[in-house]
Amino acid sequence: MREVAVIGVGMTKFGKFIGTSLKDLGRAACLAAIKDAGISAREIQVGYCGNAVGGVMTGQTMVLGQLVMRELGITGIPITNIENACSSGSTAFREGWIAVASGMYDVALVVGVEKLYASDTGKTVQALAGASDVEVEGSLGLIMPGVWAMRAKKHMEKYGTTLEQLAKVSVKNHKNGCLNPNSQYQKECTIEEVHKARMICDPLTVLHCSPIGDGAAAAVLCSKDKALRYTSKPVYVAASVLTTGTYDLLRDITENGLETSAAKQAYEFAGIAPEDISLAEVHDCFTIAEFLRCESLGLVPKGEYGRWIDEGWTEIDGKLPVNPSGGLLAKGHPVGATGVAQVAEVVWHLRGEAGKRQVKNAQTGLTHCSGGAIMGDTAACTVNILIV
């Protein structure tokens, strides 16, 4: 396996883009990444497109990656469409990494794109519920807010985590989102506002939940030996791990063996320890998720995320900045785009180009996504480690 660099990244603003198609969003992100890489579209040798629910939401059931890349004149190359629930974009990134690391291709373009906004929110909820086992969990009505509310309650009971601490994740990530021009929300909120927001599933109000939105992100991957032709600031893929397993809901819902396993593999592959991570973009689909992710990924000791958030250690200027982009909670979560957007965010920090939200001396970044069914062994978890 060869070493692989990310030589260009780009994304659209996340938000509600009525009248803007999946193709439009995908094209904009690809163009930005290609421009950032200083490469010509003609030099792209292989393409991967991550999308989760485009078929149900827009009727474009197939060949989305081909449609997006055709908009840039990219044709005559292998293009593959990837779906892995909330890990769709990050899995597409990983397939691009394998394609280049294997030596088969020198330059890969990866795009993640999604449109979740619908005039009928029920349509979006139903589409996203298809990340569960629809025959089993679907028929139980066990959808994500319910699951995460149970996890929040259990974490509070087991570790003494408070609602204030949970709310502080939303406050932090909304504050970070204000520093990110691509963020869906650019408005700070207070603990009081989080508490008083519309209840979704006790104890989670709407400000504990990531929003519905549209968007796209893209990355250009290149073999290490050719990367310096294009950029003076290559960022290397030190590890890109995908695994499948359980969310442990039938065991201890504050644990996540799947994420622990993926992170362990990633640290080993990269030859680093969790302490070496300068910043992490983790899958904060709900405030409690940031707690559980950071703990299961080994970034924060079990049960201690509440203390870390109280101490401000996961703020941009803390010892482990978590979700400086604003995370899913503020930046938004157009499912297929999320994993690639996380990579873009880390690349900007490692290059020192993250503007007002720049993490100082960032050398090593981690991205994490998990998606998929709730009870069975059917979730997809991705962990990428990027270094300079």
Add this chain to the structure above:
Amino acid sequence: MREVAVIGVGMTKFGKFIGTSLKDLGRAACLAAIKDAGISAREIQVGYCGNAVGGVMTGQTMVLGQLVMRELGITGIPITNIENACSSGSTAFREGWIAVASGMYDVALVVGVEKLYASDTGKTVQALAGASDVEVEGSLGLIMPGVWAMRAKKHMEKYGTTLEQLAKVSVKNHKNGCLNPNSQYQKECTIEEVHKARMICDPLTVLHCSPIGDGAAAAVLCSKDKALRYTSKPVYVAASVLTTGTYDLLRDITENGLETSAAKQAYEFAGIAPEDISLAEVHDCFTIAEFLRCESLGLVPKGEYGRWIDEGWTEIDGKLPVNPSGGLLAKGHPVGATGVAQVAEVVWHLRGEAGKRQVKNAQTGLTHCSGGAIMGDTAACTVNILIV
């Protein structure tokens, strides 16, 4: 890149399976392939699942591969869901091949699965129309039967192809299907019956068209150095090509530069000539498609498929057996399953295990799928070459 062997294949019968889920079908195919490989499910290191319209047809928008493989206790490994329209299954096969050829994994499980049957056929037609650019072609109402009818007319005009010759493809493939216990249709038809069948789009009657159906197929891939641990009859992947391009509809609709390019790459990679092919499973979604595929793949000279079919040269005992399985026309076409089922068919022939439809002395087999949009450069074409 390492050499890769197919060490096991399996499939369900194709047909209408009301009350049987995608999981049920996928599990049955995977079990058959794993049993055929003589391997334990625990030895599978990576999984790929091809599916095109599961989200729209069944509501299972995401993580299908994880759900299918969990049914066999396969967890804790990377599993990725792949969509590339009618090439979904064959693209999944190719990703499995890359994963093993790269040296990252020794054993991969690939499954393709689809359910197209619905009580409301309009639902299926709409789902399949999502293989086009829905914003452009979709709004024109330009769906597949219309496109292929135009191609048939043009081929007839340009090369003097007759309706009888087109009908003979259906007659041949339905005859072959009678020899295949997994075929959706096991009933011969006559030229007269093809002519008199219900008209779909002039000149194509329903017997010129592949049917709607459900089914699954699977394959186990293994590095060459380990293959002989499991099987005494390894079949090697000599080439696995995916490319994207146009169906040339705006130029000459009897040409297909995309398929010609994919086939050329495959012959070169495998180091063989089209004349070396012992049998071909090509994407006969309509009778005229078998003409155009064989000609664009370089298996038959341009404009001469009519003569070849008249001479019986593409019968099972002819000089180039085409679609001995019954092809899409008779065996059926559950989209995501098709590409993997083609691989299974070729493997059985190369091992001498194809029963009554066995092609004698089969040494080299080709599989071909094309899918996706109609006019733009957004089709996905796969060509695999398998050898013993």
